[in-house]
Amino acid sequence: MGRLLEVKGLRTQFFTQDGVVHAVNGISYHVDEGETLGIVGESGCGKTVNVLSIMRLIPQPPGKIVGGEAWFDGRDLLKISEEEMRQVRGNRISMIFQDPMTSLNPVLTIEQQVSEALMLHLGMDRKQARKRSIELLEMVGIPEAASRIDDYPHQFSGGMRQRVMIAMGLSCNPQLLIADEPTTALDVTIQAQILELVKQLKREIGMAVIWITHDLGVVAGLADRVNVMYAGYIIESGPVKDIYGDPRHPYTIGLLRSVPRLDESVKEKLIPIEGLPPDLIDPPPGCPFAPRCQYQIEKCLKENPPLETVARGHMVACWVDVKRKGA
Amino acid sequence: MTTTTPTSTSKDNILVDVRHLRMWFPINRGIIIQRTVGYVKAVDDISFFVRRGETLGLVGESGCGKSTTGRAILQLYRPTSGEVYFDGQDLCKMKGEDLRRMRRRMQMIFQDPYASLNPRMTVGNIIGEPLEVHGIARGREKRERVQELLRVVGLNPYFVNRYPHEFSGGQRQRIGVARALAVNPDFIVCDEPISALDVSIRAQIINLLEELQEQFGLTYLFIAHDLSVVRHISNRVAVMYLGKIMELTSREELYENPLHPYTQALLSAVPIPDPVVEEKRRRIILEGDVPSPVNPPKGCNFCTRCPVVMEICKNEEPEFKEVQPGHWVACWRVGH
Numbered sequence: 001m002g003r004l005l006e007v008k009g010l011r012t013q014f015f016t017q018d019g020v021v022h023a024v025n026g027i028s029y030h031v032d033e034g035e036t037l038g039i040v041g042e043s044g045c046g047k048t049v050n051v052l053s054i055m056r057l058i059p060q061p062p063g064k065i066v067g068g069e070a071w072f073d074g075r076d077l078l079k080i081s082e083e084e085m086r087q088v089r090g091n092r093i094s095m096i097f098q099d100p101m102t103s104l105n106p107v108l109t110i111e112q113q114v115s116e117a118l119m120l121h122l123g124m125d126r127k128q129a130r131k132r133s134i135e136l137l138e139m140v141g142i143p144e145a146a147s148r149i150d151d152y153p154h155q156f157s158g159g160m161r162q163r164v165m166i167a168m169g170l171s172c173n174p175q176l177l178i179a180d181e182p183t184t185a186l187d188v189t190i191q192a193q194i195l196e197l198v199k200q201l202k203r204e205i206g207m208a209v210i211w212i213t214h215d216l217g218v219v220a221g222l223a224d225r226v227n228v229m230y231a232g233y234i235i236e237s238g239p240v241k242d243i244y245g246d247p248r249h250p251y252t253i254g255l256l257r258s259v260p261r262l263d264e265s266v267k268e269k270l271i272p273i274e275g276l277p278p279d280l281i282d283p284p285p286g287c288p289f290a291p292r293c294q295y296q297i298e299k300c301l302k303e304n305p306p307l308e309t310v311a312r313g314h315m316v317a318c319w320v321d322v323k324r325k326g327a
Numbered sequence: 328m329t330t331t332t333p334t335s336t337s338k339d340n341i342l343v344d345v346r347h348l349r350m351w352f353p354i355n356r357g358i359i360i361q362r363t364v365g366y367v368k369a370v371d372d373i374s375f376f377v378r379r380g381e382t383l384g385l386v387g388e389s390g391c392g393k394s395t396t397g398r399a400i401l402q403l404y405r406p407t408s409g410e411v412y413f414d415g416q417d418l419c420k421m422k423g424e425d426l427r428r429m430r431r432r433m434q435m436i437f438q439d440p441y442a443s444l445n446p447r448m449t450v451g452n453i454i455g456e457p458l459e460v461h462g463i464a465r466g467r468e469k470r471e472r473v474q475e476l477l478r479v480v481g482l483n484p485y486f487v488n489r490y491p492h493e494f495s496g497g498q499r500q501r502i503g504v505a506r507a508l509a510v511n512p513d514f515i516v517c518d519e520p521i522s523a524l525d526v527s528i529r530a531q532i533i534n535l536l537e538e539l540q541e542q543f544g545l546t547y548l549f550i551a552h553d554l555s556v557v558r559h560i561s562n563r564v565a566v567m568y569l570g571k572i573m574e575l576t577s578r579e580e581l582y583e584n585p586l587h588p589y590t591q592a593l594l595s596a597v598p599i600p601d602p603v604v605e606e607k608r609r610r611i612i613l614e615g616d617v618p619s620p621v622n623p624p625k626g627c628n629f630c631t632r633c634p635v636v637m638e639i640c641k642n643e644e645p646e647f648k649e650v651q652p653g654h655w656v657a658c659w660r661v662g663h
Contacts, residue, residue: 042525157616187388187552189613192596196612214526217598221605240602256600258530260559262582263599269537270559272530276495 003071004176004208005031005054010068012046012053015061019281023049025232026068028307031176036202036209038223038240040216040255044277046232047212051178053078055095056085072176091121094169098181100161104153110137111149114168121172136167141197159190163197170201178210183218195222216259220244225313228252231278231288234307238314248316248323250293287319295320341412342514342546343377343400348409350392350399354621368620369395371570372409374647377514382540382547384561384578386554386593390617392570393550394438397516400548401433402426413514431461434507438519440499444491450477450502451487457509476505479542481535497528504535514546521556533560554597558582563653566590569628570620572647576654586650586661589629627659635660 008028014021024046031037041047052058054070054077070077077088089095094117097103105113114136115129124132130149137145140163153161162182169177179198183191199222202209213219219226219240226243228236228251236249247253254273260266275292278284284291290300299319307317351366370392377383385393399406402418411418413429421429434457437443444453454473458464464472474484480501491499500520507515517536521529537560539545551557557564558578565575566589574587585591592611599605613632618624624631630640639659649655650662 042527159616187617188554188596189388189592190616191598192610192612195598196610215598216526216600217605220600220602221598221608244600244602255527258527259600260555261599261601262555262558262594262597263601263604266559266578270530270533272534273527274531276497277525277527 002033003030004033004073006069006071007050007054008069008071010050010053010070011066012049012058012063013066014063016281021280022232022283023063023280024053027229027232027234029227029234029237031208031210033175034202034206034208035224036211036222038219038226039210039212039229040214040219040226041229042214042277044231044280045229047229048180050229051095051180051210051212055089055093055178056082057095087121090117090174091172092174093176093178094172094174095178095180096162096165096169096182099185100158100165100182101185103165104161106153109150109152110156110164113153114149114164114171117168117171132171133167136171137164139170139201140164140167141193142167158186159193162186162190162194166194166197166201170205170207173205174207176208176210178212180212181214182211184213184215191218198222216244216256228255231283232280233288233304233317234315235289235317236315237307238311242311242314246311246314248310248314248321249289249318250295250320250322251289253322254292287317295322340378341376342379342414343548344410344412345376345396345400346374346410346412348373348396348399348411349407350395350404351407365621368570368623370399370406371623373567373570373572375565375572375575377546377548378562379513379546380540380544381562382549382560384557384564385548385550385567386552386557386564387567388552388593388617390569390620391567392620393552393567394518396567397435397518397548397550401430401435401516403435431510432512433514433516434510434512435516435518436500436503436507436520439523440496440503441491441523443503444499446491449488449490450494453491453502454505454509457506461510463510472509473505476509479508479539480505481531495528496524497531500524500532501535504532504539508539508543511543512545514548516548516550518550519552520549522551522553529556536560554594566593569617569623571628571657572655573629573658574654574656576651580651580654586654586656587629587658588633588635588660592634627657 009026010024011026012024014023039047053065065078111130111133114133118124118129118132134145134149142148142163183194211222223240226240227234230251236252247256257271258273273292278288286301287304290296297320305317305319307315309315348370349372350370351368353363354365355361356364387393398404400411406419451473454476455469458469473487477484482501521532549560561578563577564581566573568589574590585594592613595611615632618631626642627640627645630636637659645657645659647655647657648662
């Protein structure tokens with residue numbers, strides 16, 4: 001498999017009245033063709049800002065991409081002109097957002113919204129675009145697509161709107177689909193429908209997917225590789241089975257231990273991660289997780305550990321070898 | 328109605344006894360002459376009880392009526408019909424001062440810690456307000472009680488003069504818990520208390536709620552849509568769908584031996600954070616969406632999405648039956 005996207009040292013900051021928010025702090029990762037990368041982390045860890053930076057959708061000001069490269073198809077997305085970027089966005093890379101209620105335009109019909117990208121990027125006329133839009137809506141499982149295409153978003157349920165969003169995302173056969181918490185606003189039975197749909201479409205179309213979520217369960221069944229983010233850093237990265245079966249970073253371990261699981265017997269007490277995520281305006285020196293970490297050593301408070309390989313494809317940013325409980 | 332509804336058999340141990348509770352919201356049309364053209368049947372004839380000191384979990388998807396049930400029990404909505412016995416007295420028949428006095432014994436913790444605290448009040452005033460309203464403590468005594476409550480929920484007593492915006496989501500939820508505890512209630516309705524919190528903070532709040540239950544002998548109605556969390560915290564669990572309880576039984580029984588097809592589908596849809604397990608799992612994917620509560624289907628409410636639907640399901644409503652001791656199910660395929 002070839003490299004599709006290679007992000008190097010991406011750094012994004014927001015310049016606010018209260019100070020500089022260090023949202024993404026020099027992260028590097030890649031996505032191969034046809035693979036699914038899960039990005040897991042809590043709110044404020046920079047997972048969304050990271051992909052918005054790559055898509056050049058960060059509002060500037062207050063935001064600013066202060067450094068890094070994002071190589072896609074031989075071009076650095078952060079350097080190309082806005083005109084060129086528009087050729088990429090929605091065409092080669094498309095994005096679906098968390099909230100299907102607010103990311104569709106309420107005053108345009110579904111047809112107008114789905115066919116927009118088809119006419120813009122693929123040069124279809126209105127009739128062709130309508131025909132293709134109906135096919136897309138059928139593909140994502142919207143019943144009676146041919147008649148519902150003239151409806152407005154408010155006439156669809158949450159799950160159906162998310163299907164419309166996916167249809168829009170797929171309309172130009174993108175090589176990369178970025179999904180930012182697309183099932184968080186949905187109920188579990190509807191989430192199961194959408195996950196099944198995405199898996200099936202991936203098999204059929206073979207696109208790569210970046211799936212952003214805070215739900216460890218969703219990524220387990222979907223991703224090939226996982227990046228765990230904390231306070232604007234990738235703190236652990238690796239194949240999905242390593243991350244869940246052999247987690248090495250104390251934060252990943254803590255996160256997995258703190259959620260109750262349906263397939264395990266009920267525990268007396270959950271084991272929470274004590275404390276709070278750090279303030280991104282004034283982050284602690286050293287490892288961002290150190291103040292909450294049970295394995296903390298002196299070095300953790302002074303120096304931020306780099307992301308280092310511990311096993312094939314499995315990288316961890318931690319001074320302590322948690323497995324041996326020593327530095 | 329039949330006698331098989333899960334009402335109390337032995338009176339001693341039951342704190343809250345809900346019988347045939349209905350909460351219909353009228354839909355009105357017309358500007359000057361208003362007439363009711365229909366009802367949103369948010370809760371439609373449900374019966375259950377909560378034992379003293381236990382946690383009853385109430386799960387279901389959005390719009391199934393679980394929050395409405397919690398609010399109707401506390402009389403924040405006046406139920407359309409039915410009875411809610413709290414310690415033997417029917418709350419639905421109470422009003423005015425009598426009801427206000429009963430409210431001291433039942434409290435609520437809300438979902439959104441950002442919206443449920445008044446941003447213009449200090450933490451001290453937020454937690455102290457119920458103490459004053461119910462005439463429990465004033466002045467210095469109140470201040471001391473507020474500080475003690477802050478300590479109990481794991482916050483620094485020094486925070487009394489701060490405002491809600493100075494706290495994180497998890498800390499705010501702790502303030503909400505302290506406010507609920509202020510009047511020494513017997514019964515707390517926890518309405519999705521952790522849904523708005525970050526994953527690493529959720530376990531902190533769940534543990535806090537469990538510790539407080541042990542310490543003060545509290546009884547919880549725990550409303551949530553996350554089945555793994557409900558399983559962790561509850562003694563018994565009720566599954567709601569479109570305004571009705573589909574299944575109600577002990578936690579062990581529900582998760583090991585779910586009898587209602589909806590419960591089975593719901594459990595199979597919950598993702599498990601383990602790629603090895605996920606690979607082998609077989610999901611029951613439900614078709615379509617939840618029907619509108621304005622016009623629920625004839626017969627069983629679940630019949631439009633049920634993978635094992637029969638002819639009778641579309642015409643007649645199944646009875647909510649005790650099929651095994653302590654295990655109630657409303658399904659034509661089970662025990663009919």
